[in-house]
Amino acid sequence: MTGTYPSTDTGVASRLLAVDIGGTKVALRAMAAGVAVHERTLRWPADGDAASHSDLLEASVADAVAALGGAPVRIGVAAAPNVDADGYVVSWPNRPDWVGRSLRAPFAGSGAEVLFGDDATLAGLAEARATGSRDLVHLGIGTGVGGGLVSGGRLLTGAWGTAGELGHLVVDPQGPRCRCGTRGCLQAVVSAEALAAHAGATRGLPTTTAELVAGVERTEPWAEHTLDHAAERIARALRVLVELVQPARVTIGGGIGAALAPLPGRVARRLAETARPGRPLPEVGPAVHGPHSSLAGAALLAARGPSLLGGADLFHERSAT
Numbered sequence: 001m002t003g004t005y006p007s008t009d010t011g012v013a014s015r016l017l018a019v020d021i022g023g024t025k026v027a028l029r030a031m032a033a034g035v036a037v038h039e040r041t042l043r044w045p046a047d048g049d050a051a052s053h054s055d056l057l058e059a060s061v062a063d064a065v066a067a068l069g070g071a072p073v074r075i076g077v078a079a080a081p082n083v084d085a086d087g088y089v090v091s092w093p094n095r096p097d098w099v100g101r102s103l104r105a106p107f108a109g110s111g112a113e114v115l116f117g118d119d120a121t122l123a124g125l126a127e128a129r130a131t132g133s134r135d136l137v138h139l140g141i142g143t144g145v146g147g148g149l150v151s152g153g154r155l156l157t158g159a160w161g162t163a164g165e166l167g168h169l170v171v172d173p174q175g176p177r178c179r180c181g182t183r184g185c186l187q188a189v190v191s192a193e194a195l196a197a198h199a200g201a202t203r204g205l206p207t208t209t210a211e212l213v214a215g216v217e218r219t220e221p222w223a224e225h226t227l228d229h230a231a232e233r234i235a236r237a238l239r240v241l242v243e244l245v246q247p248a249r250v251t252i253g254g255g256i257g258a259a260l261a262p263l264p265g266r267v268a269r270r271l272a273e274t275a276r277p278g279r280p281l282p283e284v285g286p287a288v289h290g291p292h293s294s295l296a297g298a299a300l301l302a303a304r305g306p307s308l309l310g311g312a313d314l315f316h317e318r319s320a321t
């Protein structure tokens with residue numbers, strides 16, 4: 001964790017804990033009176049099973065609570081897996097052995113109210129808050145691809161509270177098959193794994209995401225080709241969103257999304273190619289919170305409570321429960 005990203009303006013003077021549970025790591029931030037007093041990142045070990053990893057998470061939560069000097073009022077959890085109302089993991093493609101396991105259990109000893117939210121959705125709320133934008137689309141590109149839609153200063157929830165799954169917008173019907181079974185979802189085309197595979201095929205050499213990022217920094221032709229491919233496919237998805245929800249701003253984050261510095265500019269250029277007369281396009285930029293948008297969103301959830309995910313006004317200052 002670094003101090004180079006904006007702190008989350010929680011507006012609440014109490015003990016809170018924010019946790020971002022991803023496919024490869026977990027980030028924890030404990031806050032007292034709006035100030036971060038403890039920040040840790042836990043990488044899931046390569047060995048062990050869900051039970052031992054759950055114990056590890058529980059120990060990390062206990063450390064954060066100890067650093068706070070007392071039980072947090074509330075814990076906001078940004079979760080990569082789909083979690084049901086009781087906190088059980090319904091699906092987690094990257095860590096299938098967690099399915100059916102309680103994600104709430106590692107927090108049980110904290111004595112706090114624990115709230116779960118989709119990691120990309122919470123990232124979108126944090127980005128909207130940080131940029132002061134009432135109409136924002138956030139795209140998180142990492143192990144998976146997720147999104148958050150803020151419209152009129154409120155999270156766009158949909159009928160079942162899970163709207164904004166931008167990773168499953170179809171951008172290439174003839175493209176690679178997505179984990180969901182459909183062909184050409186954005187996630188199947190521009191996830192970290194998909195981008196590394198595209199770069200590898202272009203280059204004729206197995207390529208990691210780190211090599212792709214380095215190749216983009218050196219403006220290697222093969223890396224430029226993959227970058228432009230990603231930008232064009234992302235612009236296809238945004239074209240639909242521009243017509244549907246008219247965002248004023250688009251932020252691109254997530255692990256690899258934040259690492260590919262030229263990506264937002266390239267997406268903006270591709271999007272501009274299809275502008276319609278008299279229809280303004282959104283500003284496309286990097287996530288203000290860099291790769292930490294989901295953690296910032298978890299902090300916001302801890303501060304604001306469940307009404308945040310129910311569509312409460314993001315810019316209304318009062319803490320809600």
Ligand SMILES: [Zn+2]
Pocket residue numbers: 167168178179180181182185187
């Ligand atoms: Zn899909």
